[in-house]
Amino acid sequence: MSLLETHALTARYGDFQALFGLDIHLEQGETVAIIGANGAGKSTLMRSISGVLENGADQVCFQGEPIGNLPASEIMARGVAMVPEGRRLFPSLSVEENLLIGTYGRKVQGHWSLQTIFDLFPILKERRNHPGTALSGGQQQMVAIGRALMSNPRVLLCDEISLGLAPVVIKDIYAAVPRIQEAGASLIVVEQDIGQALKVSDRVYCMMEGRVTLEGTADTLSREAIHDAYFGGAAA
Amino acid sequence: MIWIDTIIQGILLGGLYALFAAGLSLVFGIMRLVNLAHGDLIVFAAYLILLLVSLLGLSPFLAVIIAAPIMFGVGWALQRHVLNRVLGPDILPPLLVTFGLSVVLQNALMEGFSADSQRLPAGDIATASVQVGGLNLGVLPLLTFASAILVIVGLNQLFYRTELGRAFRATSDDAVTAGLMGIRPDRIFATATAIAMLVVTLAALYLGMRANFDPNIGPARLIYAFEAVIIGGLGSLWGTLVGGVIIGVAQTVGAAINPEWQILAGHLAFLIVLLIKPRGLFPRALD
Numbered sequence: 115m116s117l118l119e120t121h122a123l124t125a126r127y128g129d130f131q132a133l134f135g136l137d138i139h140l141e142q143g144e145t146v147a148i149i150g151a152n153g154a155g156k157s158t159l160m161r162s163i164s165g166v167l168e169n170g171a172d173q174v175c176f177q178g179e180p181i182g183n184l185p186a187s188e189i190m191a192r193g194v195a196m197v198p199e200g201r202r203l204f205p206s207l208s209v210e211e212n213l214l215i216g217t218y219g220r221k222v223q224g225h226w227s228l229q230t231i232f233d234l235f236p237i238l239k240e241r242r243n244h245p246g247t248a249l250s251g252g253q254q255q256m257v258a259i260g261r262a263l264m265s266n267p268r269v270l271l272c273d274e275i276s277l278g279l280a281p282v283v284i285k286d287i288y289a290a291v292p293r294i295q296e297a298g299a300s301l302i303v304v305e306q307d308i309g310q311a312l313k314v315s316d317r318v319y320c321m322m323e324g325r326v327t328l329e330g331t332a333d334t335l336s337r338e339a340i341h342d343a344y345f346g347g348a349a350a
Numbered sequence: 351m352i353w354i355d356t357i358i359q360g361i362l363l364g365g366l367y368a369l370f371a372a373g374l375s376l377v378f379g380i381m382r383l384v385n386l387a388h389g390d391l392i393v394f395a396a397y398l399i400l401l402l403v404s405l406l407g408l409s410p411f412l413a414v415i416i417a418a419p420i421m422f423g424v425g426w427a428l429q430r431h432v433l434n435r436v437l438g439p440d441i442l443p444p445l446l447v448t449f450g451l452s453v454v455l456q457n458a459l460m461e462g463f464s465a466d467s468q469r470l471p472a473g474d475i476a477t478a479s480v481q482v483g484g485l486n487l488g489v490l491p492l493l494t495f496a497s498a499i500l501v502i503v504g505l506n507q508l509f510y511r512t513e514l515g516r517a518f519r520a521t522s523d524d525a526v527t528a529g530l531m532g533i534r535p536d537r538i539f540a541t542a543t544a545i546a547m548l549v550v551t552l553a554a555l556y557l558g559m560r561a562n563f564d565p566n567i568g569p570a571r572l573i574y575a576f577e578a579v580i581i582g583g584l585g586s587l588w589g590t591l592v593g594g595v596i597i598g599v600a601q602t603v604g605a606a607i608n609p610e611w612q613i614l615a616g617h618l619a620f621l622i623v624l625l626i627k628p629r630g631l632f633p634r635a636l637d
Contacts, residue, residue: 164530166526166529166530186526187529187530187531190530190531191532196530204527205523206519206523207519214513214516215516215517215528215531215533216531216532218517218533219517219533220532261531265532
């Protein structure tokens with residue numbers, strides 16, 4: 115039994131079908147990267163798993179339990195947290211309040227607390243009373259990651275966490291990934307930067323037009339195979 | 351001296367309008383819902399207090415302690431089972447539903463209590479006054495104003511000092527992302543409306559003790575509340591108090607010049623503020 119899996123997952127926006135029968139899985143302790151061009155359906159996949167989009171119950175399973183039709187809040191409470199695309203910090207809340215919102219309504223136990231998040235991203239401690247949205251893009255991303263970690267999730271979904279950030283900032287953000295892994299979370303990382311994706315992940319799914327076109331471990335996939343799966347071609 | 355007295359009476363009256371408005375402001379601030387039945391819910395709560403007073407022989411101040419949790423439940427159920435179903439990007443459905451609710455409440459109250467005007471028996475407090483620096487101030491208006499301040503301080507504490515307040519603000523900012531953080535927006539909205547109904551019950555207590563009420567006075571209370579919220583800048587609670595005071599002072603000054611001008615003067619003050627500051631005095635973005 116995988117930690118998290120999807121079975122023939124489909125998703126629609128009105129008449130437009132965005133996902134066509136996706137089967138992916140994430141094992142305990144694993145980091146999986148989802149790569150693909152714009153419009154491939156990566157974010158839709160994240161939104162489906164996290165419960166922002168509703169699915170059939172059995173289309174998404176977490177620890178063997180069907181969660182596909184649960185609301186986002188319930189999926190989060192079960193241990194699947196998301197760092198949404200575009201960070202989506204709450205402008206009315208300070209940095210510290212943004213972090214604390216990740217523990218709303220329940221006592222969470224585990225490695226991550228305000229203190230350990232501040233250890234992971236020390237700059238946030240200095241800025242703890244600033245409005246979340248007054249920070250730089252990279253710092254906002256740190257808040258978004260910290261906010262999701264505060265619930266001590268078993269699975270962390272990261273949707274395009276490098277989007278719009280300078281390379282040096284991206285490096286800082288990804289430097290936190292090993293510590294998140296060590297603390298016990300398994301990760302699904304959506305990433306357009308193939309090099310970065312291959313570096314942090316154990317396994318990669320490449321998506322195109324709502325379908326998985328390639329799957330494999332980072333060390334066994336050739337550049338050509340990824341190129342073809344990414345842009346379409348013979349190998350796909 | 352007479353003008354100072356008039357202005358102070360107006361400020362104290364503003365406390366009542368702020369109480370009318372605080373619940374409206376709370377609900378609008380969190381879910382961008384304009385509850386057109388707000389005034390009728392105040393009148394409904396006043397009848398509920400009246401019922402408890404006559405059935406149990408309680409003083410209105412004790413009856414409100416029983417009425418408040420009932421209204422809390424009414425607010426929760428109303429939001430959970432009716433209003434949450436129509437909240438969405440289109441603002442028209444909730445307006446239509448609350449407008450319908452307003453009509454239903456007025457007619458139900460008319461059926462149950464007739465069109466006769468009623469009053470909550472305030473006892474000695476209705477006529478009691480205290481002497482402050484040569485001015486006679488009514489105890490009831492002072493109590494009303496103090497209650498408005500307490501309600502606003504309390505709501506601000508709730509908003510900025512508690513976990514629930516954080517969830518209110520987060521849901522108000524972005525309900526979808528709040529869901530991803532484990533917050534259920536539908537429950538947050540129901541809790542907010544339930545809390546707004548607590549304020550409504552308190553407003554109903556002072557409304558019913560200060561003057562006569564009948565099933566049809568809800569819409570006018572809604573307009574005063576609405577004007578106070580808009581003058582204050584949508585969603586700012588202290589701004590709502592200032593808005594209430596501006597309308598209250600305008601009304602008493604208008605009435606002092608000519609009794610027929612009382613209501614008109616309040617509305618004119620509202621229009622003047624809107625002309626000068628279209629976003630209200632304390633727009634939420636500057637909070």
